[in-house]
Amino acid sequence: MKTNNKHNWRKKLHEIIYEADTPAGKTFDLSLLILIITSIILVMLESVCADGCSPKNFGINPESFFADFVNLLSDNFFYYSEWIVTIIFTIEYIARIITVNKPSKYIFSFYGIIDFLSTIPMYLSFFIVGSQSLVALRALRLMRVFRILKLTRYIGASTNFVRALKTSRAKIAVFLSFVVILCVILGTVMYLVESKESGFTSIPRSVYWAIVTLTTVGYGDIAPVTPLGQFIASIIMIMGYGIIAVPTGIVSSEMTKVNKHEVQINTQSCSNCLASNHRDEAQFCHNCGDHLHEN
Amino acid sequence: MKTNNKHNWRKKLHEIIYEADTPAGKTFDLSLLILIITSIILVMLESVCADGCSPKNFGINPESFFADFVNLLSDNFFYYSEWIVTIIFTIEYIARIITVNKPSKYIFSFYGIIDFLSTIPMYLSFFIVGSQSLVALRALRLMRVFRILKLTRYIGASTNFVRALKTSRAKIAVFLSFVVILCVILGTVMYLVESKESGFTSIPRSVYWAIVTLTTVGYGDIAPVTPLGQFIASIIMIMGYGIIAVPTGIVSSEMTKVNKHEVQINTQSCSNCLASNHRDEAQFCHNCGDHLHEN
Amino acid sequence: MKTNNKHNWRKKLHEIIYEADTPAGKTFDLSLLILIITSIILVMLESVCADGCSPKNFGINPESFFADFVNLLSDNFFYYSEWIVTIIFTIEYIARIITVNKPSKYIFSFYGIIDFLSTIPMYLSFFIVGSQSLVALRALRLMRVFRILKLTRYIGASTNFVRALKTSRAKIAVFLSFVVILCVILGTVMYLVESKESGFTSIPRSVYWAIVTLTTVGYGDIAPVTPLGQFIASIIMIMGYGIIAVPTGIVSSEMTKVNKHEVQINTQSCSNCLASNHRDEAQFCHNCGDHLHEN
Amino acid sequence: MKTNNKHNWRKKLHEIIYEADTPAGKTFDLSLLILIITSIILVMLESVCADGCSPKNFGINPESFFADFVNLLSDNFFYYSEWIVTIIFTIEYIARIITVNKPSKYIFSFYGIIDFLSTIPMYLSFFIVGSQSLVALRALRLMRVFRILKLTRYIGASTNFVRALKTSRAKIAVFLSFVVILCVILGTVMYLVESKESGFTSIPRSVYWAIVTLTTVGYGDIAPVTPLGQFIASIIMIMGYGIIAVPTGIVSSEMTKVNKHEVQINTQSCSNCLASNHRDEAQFCHNCGDHLHEN
Secondary structure, X not given: OHHHHHHHHHXXXXXXXXXXXXXXXXXXXXXXXXXXHHHHHHXXXXXXXXXXXXXXXXXXXXXXXXXXXXHHOOHHHHHHHHHHHHHHHHHHHHHHHHHOOOHHHHHOOHHHHHHHHOOHHHHHOOOOOOHHHHHHHHHHHHHHHHHHOOOHHHHOOOOHHHHHHHHHHHHHXXXXXXXXXXXXXXXXXXXXXXXXXXXXXXXXXXXXXXXHHHOOOOOOOOOOOOHHHHHHHHHHHHHHHHHOHHHHHHHHHHHHHHHOHHHOEOOOOOOOOOOOOOEOOOOEOOOOOOEOOOO | OHHHHHHHHHHHHHHHHHOOOOHHHHHHHHHHHHHHHHHHXXXXXXXXXXXXOOHHXXXXXXXXXXXXXXXXXXXXXXXXXXXXXXXXXXXXXXXXXXXXXXXXXXXXXXXXXXXXXXXXXXXXXXXXXXXXXXXXXXXXXXXXXXXXXXXXXXXXXXXXXXXHHHHXXXXXXXXXXXXXXXXXXXXXXXXXXXXXXXXXXXXXXXXHHHHHHHOOOOOOOOOOOOHHHHHHHHHHHHHXXXXXXXXXXXXXXXXXXXXXXXXXXXXXXXXXXXXXXXXXXXXXXOOOOOEOOOO | OHHHHHHHHHHHHHHHHHOOOOHHHHHHHHHHHHHHHHHHXXXXXXXXXXXXXXXXXXXXXXXXXXXXXXXXXXXXXXXXXXXXXXXXXXXXXXXXXXXXXXXHHHHOOHHHHHHHHOOHHHHXXXXXXXXXXXXXXXXXXXXXXXHHOOOHHHHOOOOHHHHHHHHHHHHHHHHHHHHHHHHHHHHHHHHHHXXXXXXXOOHHHHHHHHHHHXXXXXXXXXXXXXHHHHHHHHHHHHHHHHHOHHHHHHHHHHHHHHHXXXXXXXXXXXXXXXXXXXXXXXXXXXXXXXXOOOO | OHHHHHHHHHHHHHHHHHOOOOHHHHHHHHHHHHHHHHHHHHHHHHHHOOOOOOHXXXXXXXXXXXXXXXXXXXXXXXXXXXXXXXXXXXXXXXXHHHHOOOHHHHHOOHHHHHHHHOOHHHHHOOOOOOHHHHHHHHHHHHHHHXXXXXXXXXXXXXXXXXXXXXXXXXXXXXXXHHHHHHHHHHHHHHHHHOOHHHOOOOHHHHHHHHHHHHOOOOOOOOOOOOHHHHHXXXXXXXXXXXXXXXXXXXXXXXXXXXXXXXXXEOOOOOOOOOOOOOEOOOOEOOOOOOEOOOO
């Protein structure tokens, strides 16, 4: 009886933690979301206060109303609040392991690894000095926002949007690797052409500059000064302006294709003549007129 | 009789202020447009003259013809002209409240709040020192340009364009929130990786840098200097170059989809001549004139 | 007889200058193209040599082979070559006026004004000191490249491309005016928020910064330094990243629409029931079945 | 018999070098890929160590584990490793010439020239001092990655993608030449308008600035400071923001058009069941199996 009871208790907790249909589950998800955002704000505030906390760091008038809040943020405050967050995250982590049927599946899942990475740094700080700063990895937990708010449901009523992205993913990956290779070549050329004084001190730096330029980011920390260098840079920029059309074109056309529900082609092939590319609602082969199998 | 007369007077004023079909209404709209633009130019000129007005501030030769105009712009000139604009705006605001049937509906509408915000700062300056600078909020009234010039009618003959934007709004919001979360994570990683000397002094600043980089703005006020930092920055830039295709793809495909609805073609074919591609509301075949089946 | 002869001579010259089908016409066009490009290169070289010409200005080793060319470029060289170009352009301008039937039509045409502006500065330099620098306006003649090389024929076999741009021009104009108004408002907000030390010294400068940021150019000459300013800047950047999808979407969808030849709608309306939006090849009204007129 | 034997040996080597279906061919391709990447990394490392190699150049703590690797990278190490790479590339180059039937076809092919350029600099260094630095041209060999990994097959199952790019190539070329001409004109105007102190010292530099601005790169090394200059710059930026829609629109619409050809649907409808939307080469109705009319 006791095991059964325990089983029930696990099942209930599983419902609360992993599902969001019950009021308890919704409350849990909301609390978790608030806690994650709070913990990230704490980490951010601490980084601002790295060299002692004063209203100045926040661009706040020291005599204003908000300055009092800043004075509350001492080193002790951050230390204790981080431990509180760590302990709550630890409890959540253990609860997730206990309530799931195959713990290993959760532990090595995407979210399982993130949950682990955002909990461990504080414990590591006992053994390794400085590992405490890795607490910032907690920012990775922000990705749970997508799961909790079910943001993906806004992306598309159906999975069409995701399908379009998946189809174009390979093309965009090839395109981006083409961009990288182009940047390596152009960066090398600029290293040979430009004077070392203007920042092109090594090939990797020149490649970095080529990426900064081709992607139209353009920091200006490295910029060509010789006429020939500026001429080549101009060509790179105009190229970058032109080839940004390629990934956009790929995604646009994939999405437009997906939109056209009326010509859905399935992967079925006719058992009689092996013709493929049948329309989804086709009942007869378009090549030999033979009756097709049911899908 | 008097009330009726008053009613007529209100009705007439309503026509002038809220409608633009009569000559008086058109004149009112045009005068308002000119006044708004004038008031914004005045606010701009005053901000240029914040520390005393001289032709130099405007990049004008002190001995040129235009310099005489600049000398007209004294502190008194701005003070009086701002009061004139404020008084006219106040009269307009009161007239709008009086002539509308449900004043509360106007007061709490989008344009009502903007009208209020652009009028109040000068009156507040009697009570709160410095609130006068909020006069710049008058720039918000520029949005009336859309209403007065009816610019939206150029956007699309039908409401198709707006429909496309509305449909894709949710998707783009999710996309942009994804971008924000990505920037928080990447900014945190860069804070851990980069040296503090190069500007990555806190996580919020690093997140700011990540946004500047991913959106391909690239000020260069904060830029990575360590090889590892530049390597991660390169990845962020190439990612930003690739994912800009997503919002573009969403809007393009939505608009293309909407375009198709403009001339909806159904799959019906004429029973007499087998012609297809009939318009959705067509009742007769466009090829032979035969009566079509009911859909 | 003489007038007739003169007429023939005018007609022949007209063919050479305005048409490009005859060998003489082609030679004339090519010579003109080379002369325009030469004149622009000359103007560019002169601007590089504004403060005395030395191989250094061109980033060339003073002992290299190319340095000899630079030494040829003296002030005299530029003065004489500019007069040569001006005289040839003047002859061409007069020839164009003589050979055309309605000279006023050419003089006030787009290319006519450009031709005039690129010829007059040298003559003006006798009367107004410094007007010689306006010789740089000759760069405007570069636009003749489109006419001479008939580049537009590459843009689209039909006029579909141009039609798409024309249809979307109004939409893009409204979109860009929306961007400008947004920048005025955001620039004003940033002027109120940011410290004057970081470059936001006046509203026009802040509006300039907002345009630099929203269009993702990002010079970095003006950049926010206060936390609140950087926060608002981040929002502007993400907005800019999102709304760049709008003009792209407009043009893409217009072009895709134009591509679909299969649903061409004409402007004809049925003489019987006044129904419009008939398909181009329709012979019968889709509404009443009445026979349509021939197009 | 000997010639035949030799012929067989050549044929075998040809299979290994030029084809990738046999295990030996795959091993050869993989080794070549690793060697190319290694040689490029070596060239990059050498450029970092141009002024003596120390862990500092790599942003590595001199006392860390990685610092030992850096100390291995002496001038001798680079000299010998470059010779090793050069000799292997030379052997490969000769092998490619021997095994191909028409050597001249390979030598003057795109990859043939790249292979030659990446091999020759080390030999040239015996005759011309400094030509050794051209070893960086080896980066061009990176383009073999596309061939070896057959990356292009990811771009599109069919050659549709390439066809779309080819069709839009001419349009984009015209568009980019339009951008260049626009930049020449705008750069010239800015040279006349802006003060020389802010970087607009010559027309070519101003044209360079116009390209940097219109393509939304925006280094900030040259930036307008006068009000009029900033006003014109704002117009250029907003133009750049608007016209980036044009290449994107071209590519998007071309790809959407090509997509439609992938599953070409004709307007035929079945004479038996009136089903429409048949694939172009369909001979039988997909709905009832009836024989379709000839197109």
